[in-house]
Amino acid sequence: MLELISVTAGYERANPVVRNAGLTIAPGEAVGLLGPSGCGKSTLARVAALLHRPDSGHVVIDGEPARGWRHRAPREQRTAFGVVFQQPRMSADPRLRLADLIAEPLRASGRAPAARVGELAATVGLGTDLLSRRPHEVSDGQLQRACLARALALRPRWLICDEMTAMLDASTTAALVGVVEAYREETGAGLLAVGHDRHLLERWCGRTVEWDTLGSAGGGG
Template structure:
């Protein structure tokens, strides 16, 4: 059981290839780390794995099943299996929405009612913050809401793309512990992407694996 990208070549519209024939694997229940400098293609690979960017060549598969297409072209049952936590929580959320509405977003994918208060408690958000909008909370509080949104999706795999890069040291440690705990309890496969190899080592992330 794993999320695999095999011989992936990918880039963005109007650009040359950012990654060429890259392969990567996230085993179920494992915490995998991927380190590298800015511009090395980490985020591009993350978007391919998260089914947000269609590769120009290569195959993405979930638990041995090849995935065709990206985004809304993929069935909700497949989409819900992979969640992504972005570097900037402000860029990843609609400033017009409350934290409650942000956390509830996966409801359409999982097709069930989401108990926001329970998720908020799990990620360390107090109930009084749920009716605030992004500009009314800190970066750390907003990223916790994004973690709750990802958990609401009940994914099998979680992609964290520099998810703590914009947070202070104390908040970084707290978010990392939270993701580790949730991943362990749910048996999720997690990819932690960072330019900071020491940070990945500190949380026990194993080096990125080739399928």
């Protein structure tokens, strides 16, 4: 179970964008978090993935409280999450070839990336001819495929997709949602899908939570 309990978070302590928010996701469950742009959804998603320390409240991962944030989180908790952000060009190092981008978490964990990179590229529908290219040499959709492959590299137990398809066309959106769903079916991973497209979230997720039911404050993130 992934639990967010009474979370308050933001970037200015006097004006948090998330206030007293609670959310639970069971293993294998797909939960959509629906709300307008700028309401704080991304901040909550970053808290859930241990990328942003909340001002108060708790994150509990499989019954164990989070013991740190970002690089200070213990490896077994940090690698439990795979995250895909809205804007792939802001989450990808422009100097890296796509193969190296996908291999980042494998190298960081001391694992040999060679065979795994090709497997991940095939899983997300990324042609091997693209793996030697850098972000500026591929489309947004191709780069987001590489970012999803990177998120799956360590076989996470929890996926956080923060507006993953917002910049993509309908066919690429369907393809990437299909990859995520196949991974969930295979592994039993839980999913938090953040977005403002009600139709997409309700088709994708078994349960969709409205932002204004979380006890949260708008105005950022």
